[in-house]
Every structure is written in structure tokens, then in C-alpha cells.
Amino acid sequence: MPDHAAAIAAALDAAPDACLVVLTGGLGPTPDDLTAEAVAAWAEVPLQQDAAVAALLRARCEARGRPYGPNMVKQGMLPSGLDALPNPEGTAPAMVGDLRGRTLVLLPGVPSEMRVLWPLVEAWLDAGGRLGPARPVLLRRTTRLSEPVLDRLTAPLLAEFPGCAWSWWLTRWGVDVQALAPAGADAMPAGLAARLDEVLGDRIWAREFVDLPAVVLSALRDAGLTVAAAESCTGGLLGAALTDVPGASDAYRGGIVAYADDIKRDLLDVPAALLREHGAVSGPCARAMADGCRARCGADLALSVTGVAGPGGGSQDKPVGTVWIGLASAAGTFAGRTRFLAHRARNRELAVAVALDALRRHLAAGDDPFAHAEADGWS
Amino acid sequence: MPDHAAAIAAALDAAPDACLVVLTGGLGPTPDDLTAEAVAAWAEVPLQQDAAVAALLRARCEARGRPYGPNMVKQGMLPSGLDALPNPEGTAPAMVGDLRGRTLVLLPGVPSEMRVLWPLVEAWLDAGGRLGPARPVLLRRTTRLSEPVLDRLTAPLLAEFPGCAWSWWLTRWGVDVQALAPAGADAMPAGLAARLDEVLGDRIWAREFVDLPAVVLSALRDAGLTVAAAESCTGGLLGAALTDVPGASDAYRGGIVAYADDIKRDLLDVPAALLREHGAVSGPCARAMADGCRARCGADLALSVTGVAGPGGGSQDKPVGTVWIGLASAAGTFAGRTRFLAHRARNRELAVAVALDALRRHLAAGDDPFAHAEADGWS
Numbered sequence: 001m002p003d004h005a006a007a008i009a010a011a012l013d014a015a016p017d018a019c020l021v022v023l024t025g026g027l028g029p030t031p032d033d034l035t036a037e038a039v040a041a042w043a044e045v046p047l048q049q050d051a052a053v054a055a056l057l058r059a060r061c062e063a064r065g066r067p068y069g070p071n072m073v074k075q076g077m078l079p080s081g082l083d084a085l086p087n088p089e090g091t092a093p094a095m096v097g098d099l100r101g102r103t104l105v106l107l108p109g110v111p112s113e114m115r116v117l118w119p120l121v122e123a124w125l126d127a128g129g130r131l132g133p134a135r136p137v138l139l140r141r142t143t144r145l146s147e148p149v150l151d152r153l154t155a156p157l158l159a160e161f162p163g164c165a166w167s168w169w170l171t172r173w174g175v176d177v178q179a180l181a182p183a184g185a186d187a188m189p190a191g192l193a194a195r196l197d198e199v200l201g202d203r204i205w206a207r208e209f210v211d212l213p214a215v216v217l218s219a220l221r222d223a224g225l226t227v228a229a230a231e232s233c234t235g236g237l238l239g240a241a242l243t244d245v246p247g248a249s250d251a252y253r254g255g256i257v258a259y260a261d262d263i264k265r266d267l268l269d270v271p272a273a274l275l276r277e278h279g280a281v282s283g284p285c286a287r288a289m290a291d292g293c294r295a296r297c298g299a300d301l302a303l304s305v306t307g308v309a310g311p312g313g314g315s316q317d318k319p320v321g322t323v324w325i326g327l328a329s330a331a332g333t334f335a336g337r338t339r340f341l342a343h344r345a346r347n348r349e350l351a352v353a354v355a356l357d358a359l360r361r362h363l364a365a366g367d368d369p370f371a372h373a374e375a376d377g378w379s
Numbered sequence: 380m381p382d383h384a385a386a387i388a389a390a391l392d393a394a395p396d397a398c399l400v401v402l403t404g405g406l407g408p409t410p411d412d413l414t415a416e417a418v419a420a421w422a423e424v425p426l427q428q429d430a431a432v433a434a435l436l437r438a439r440c441e442a443r444g445r446p447y448g449p450n451m452v453k454q455g456m457l458p459s460g461l462d463a464l465p466n467p468e469g470t471a472p473a474m475v476g477d478l479r480g481r482t483l484v485l486l487p488g489v490p491s492e493m494r495v496l497w498p499l500v501e502a503w504l505d506a507g508g509r510l511g512p513a514r515p516v517l518l519r520r521t522t523r524l525s526e527p528v529l530d531r532l533t534a535p536l537l538a539e540f541p542g543c544a545w546s547w548w549l550t551r552w553g554v555d556v557q558a559l560a561p562a563g564a565d566a567m568p569a570g571l572a573a574r575l576d577e578v579l580g581d582r583i584w585a586r587e588f589v590d591l592p593a594v595v596l597s598a599l600r601d602a603g604l605t606v607a608a609a610e611s612c613t614g615g616l617l618g619a620a621l622t623d624v625p626g627a628s629d630a631y632r633g634g635i636v637a638y639a640d641d642i643k644r645d646l647l648d649v650p651a652a653l654l655r656e657h658g659a660v661s662g663p664c665a666r667a668m669a670d671g672c673r674a675r676c677g678a679d680l681a682l683s684v685t686g687v688a689g690p691g692g693g694s695q696d697k698p699v700g701t702v703w704i705g706l707a708s709a710a711g712t713f714a715g716r717t718r719f720l721a722h723r724a725r726n727r728e729l730a731v732a733v734a735l736d737a738l739r740r741h742l743a744a745g746d747d748p749f750a751h752a753e754a755d756g757w758s
Binding site for chain 2: 112166167257
């Protein structure tokens, strides 16, 4: 919805049955930020200053040697009847409360600020008894499966467990599937969890909302092992995914981004003859990169990624989306090929997911994680 | 809005004055994907198969050795009156057309698919004369400025150039500001572009919708130079940002992710004594990392990043958000300190932006890009 007061009021009017309305954006310092003002006008209440927010913003400005000017004062002005949830990441607070018979939640639009404020909103909703009892839910996070394949695998369960509400969605790492217990039920149907696990097998990497790098780092920590990464087509994305997790330094040592082939040779000790004979996008190169990285970085394990992310660089033999993943450990050095069919950014993202998943399965089973890779339906 | 037919119909009814309604999501293979069905019911038109989409999906399934089953057939069924725009990235096509007096655009919800389909939607809107003449617009993409500071800098211009519609928004790289010409005007007011450039100075890195890594790679290519990256707290994010751009291999050679300090020593030749004396988060270390990376990777230039991304690891001297950026070139080796005040993910993202921007300014001016860094208002 546009940043116009009339459009915001129309949207609020358009949801007469909604018990909860969440508005995002338009709480910031600039003149196009007018959500608080529009909500106040819609509810026919005045804007009033929240003393705690004002004090916080004033202190923040002082700490930065900046003026506490009108664009700061503005962000502490709330529609009367709403409370502020201070923003630990930015200036604009969230605003929550009941107006004209519905619960309103106003959130700043910056994604990182929304993300950090949402748990505070949930806690506020919960504390006010606005959430009702939680409906039992089962989640399975998977990888190496496309959405249509996951749909085919789970389709029989819809009939076996009638009344559940099912959802499927793509993630950065693969596809998630979730089942809500039938309305009124106070537990999931017996046997559903076991059937999901049977159908999805080791493509499941989590049963709760954690991310794949956190799962892998935690398994490494439990095993007392460290990992390093040698990246070509992902250019650092694998290392970035691992170090996105606070405390990654316990288990992640670093790596080498060998985008140019002579860096594969000079910094990862991939023999020049191997590169000439097999090319950089090959099983032998993925294995040599993993071995070289493991030795150079002094890690217990090393992953490698080398492929054709696209849009250019493909050939008959090695079409765009061809990616080799390597894994070196004390147990041996393994490599597997995957073929993604998406665009550059998604191919790179999926390569990271497959690499992390290979490490996850190797840590669990100790064997060649690529043995069955080609049999999996992907993308 | 939830994936319920009634909610979708209510939302469509709630927009009686809208000339264009965009719906995202719910076009996929799983049973919770019911947007096409809900729109058909709302418009009281049948669903009918689009032969071209069906042929495309059938060919796609054959290429993957998968069955062309009901969940594929479903994705080729369109509300009568809408046309399909085939999806180059996935299975679900976009659906566009006019129903019940308004233009509808149905897009798959997967962000990467939405992104690739949107230009096709725009072309379709434009070809049908649905877009009207473009309003003149001025864009400035900046970095090293927070939104409140940008607001203060641009505030005088709102009065100087009345009638323009202004917007400001956060990006991965900093803050953008945009002005639309006054309604009915066929050009931007004279002098506005020059005033914006004067007020924002070298914080401007683009005047159109390109990303910072693409701007930097293009400047490197023009100068015939290559770059490498030595990363600690960003863990590969800088290399990932550069290699997100197709064709990055012309100018980006690779790098070393030195997350552990002994990798800084062994692979980047940072002297152990320097690490002991100054610590890893220091100007001397940033300079040594850049020098070591430039030599090891055989690049004309090297960037380095070393800091405390948070949430842990901060100290009195080096609080969370302290990041040193280094730059080594034939002209010398430079380093600058920044202090970000956001959370881990955003601190890392901003470190990448500052590093790329330092390189951009060094390529333009040839001098120490950190000379004025502390004077800039940031985050």
C-alpha cells in the first residue's frame, strides 16, 4: 500500500473483521513516513509523545553527536492508545495497542528491524491474552527436494491424516513442510510425525525453525571438529552463510575463495595438469580443492564448491547450473555433482545448501555423502 | 493475507478503486496454492488450461524424468480472461489480464521468481497502454549516511523545489533518495540534480538502479585492474557480493577468509608480533591483511575487513560494531575505522558496503579513501 494517509485509512477500513492488523513501514524520520499520523487520524485520536522513547532517542543522538531534531521528535510521537516497543536496532519504535475494536501492530519497514521487533510483538500479544492457545504443529525442513517432488511425497499423508492444515514453502535451503493439527485437536494425530520422517528420510535437516548453517556448526561443535571452505562459483557465500551464525569461530576456521584458476593452483595446490585435463568444474578439481583447503587451513574437514552459476560460462558438457561439491575429512575425500536449473543467485544459494547438507550427513553417518545424490529430485 | 479463497476474494473486493491489483504467491503445485482458483471464483469465470504453459511444463518434467502429474497440470490452469507469462525460473507462470473492471497481476511468491517475472509484467502493462507516461524522476544512491542524516541534508531541498514527491529508503548499501517531478511537469525542476549532488557529494555512488558491486567491478574493468579480498568478520560476504554480479571474473580474482587468527598469519602473512601487539581488529592488521592478500592473490588491489560483528566479542576499546577496512594498491596501503550500531547481519552488510565504497572512491580519486571517513554520519 502506498505511503498515503488515505490509502492507509482505506486499508484499515477494509479489514472490518480482522482482529489483528499489522502495518509495516512509514515510522521513520523522513516526511514520507506518515503511518503513525495516518493511524491517529483514522482512529480520531491525537498523536502524543512517548516519554521513554523520546529519552531513548535523545540519548542515542547524544551518543552520536547528532542533533535531536524534529525528525527524531517525530519518531517518538504515538497515536494515543498505542504503546511503544523500543527498537534495539534503529530509531523508530514498534507501536502496539487496541484502537476502534481491533489490535494494531505498527512495525518499522526495515527488514532487520522488523525481525528483531517481532518477538517483542509476539510477547506483547501473548501477555495480553491476544494469541489464544497454540495449535499443535509439525515442521520438517528439507533440502535436495523441489516443491513438486515434496508435494508428491507428502500427498498420500493428506488422506491418511484428514483434518490437518498443510503448508509447503521454498526456503533458502530447500523446501519446508508444515502440518497443523485438526481444529480443536490438542495434539498432532498419532503416527503423522513418523510417516513424515519415513517419507522424507535424510532430506530432513531440522524439525524446528533453525537454519542449516547453525545445525551444521552445532554438529561440528558436538564432534569437536573444525571446517574450512574452498569456494569458486559461490565466491564466499558458503563462508558468509556459516559466519552469519554468532559464535561460528568455534568450528569454522576460514577458507580460500579461488575464483581464478591460478588461485586454485597457487593457494589450494590443485595441480595444473589436473586443471588442464579435467577443467575447474569437475570431480577431480572439487576433491583437490577440498584436500588443499583442509591442509592449508589446518581444519578437520573442508568443503569445496566449483561450478557454472550462470548466466554465461555453460557448455554442452557442463551446462549452466552444473556444480561439483567436494568434502575432505579424515575418512576420505568425496565429491558429487548437482545440476541446478535456476538463475545465478539461486544456483549459488542452492550450492551452499547442498554443500552444508553434505557435511551434515557426513557428520551423522561418516560415509560418502554424495553416494545417492543423483537419485534425489532437485529444482 | 492467508491462503484462503474467502480472504483473497475479500481483499479483491476491498480495493474497489484500484486500477491495478497485484497478488503474490499461491500459484505453485501444493494444495495450499489456490490463488488462481480463488480469483476465478471471485470473477465468476472458469479455470481453463493454457496450452503453451502446459506444453512448457510437460517438457520441463520430461527433461527431469519426472511425471507430468496433477500438481503440474494445475499450474497451467488460468482464470479465463487472464494470460500467462511463462516463468523462466520455476513452474508457476505469472497471470495477467483485466477482470471485473480492474487489471490483475498474479505472481508466484518465490522472491527470485517474482524478480525475474516483474520486468515481463511491466512490459505487458506498458504494451497494453496501462502504465501512462512515465513521471520524470531523479535517484541518488548513497552510502556512509544514515536515514536521519540524509533527511537533514535533503530537508532544505523540499522547500527549494516545491511540488516534488520525495522518498527515502534504506538499502543493503546505505540510503537512497528519490524525487518525482511535480504532477503534470514533463521534466525535473532545473537545478535540483545539481543541488542534490552538491549536498550529498561523494556519498553518491549511483544515479540509477545498479548495485554497488556492479559499479565497482565496472570501474575496475574500465581501469584494467583486478581486486582480491581478505575477510575476517564478513566471512566471505564481500567476495559473495562481488561474485553475485555475472562476469565478475574479469576483475575479481578471489580471496582469503581469515576467520581464525592463525590463518591471518599463515595465509595472509600478518606478522604474529603485529597480531599480539595490536590485535586482529586494528588498523595495522587491516593494512597487513590487504598487503598480504594483494601479494598472495596476485591482484592489483586488495580490500580487507576485520572487526567485531557482534553480538559477542566486544570490549571497552573495541565495542561491537567496530570494523577496520583496509585497501592496498600500487599507490599505497590505507585503513579506516568505522563503528556500526546495528546487529550482526547488518553490521556485516554495512562493512561490505564501506569496503566497496572505499575501493570505488580510490579508483576515482587515487588517494586515501579513509581520510574523511570518521567525519561521515553513519548508522
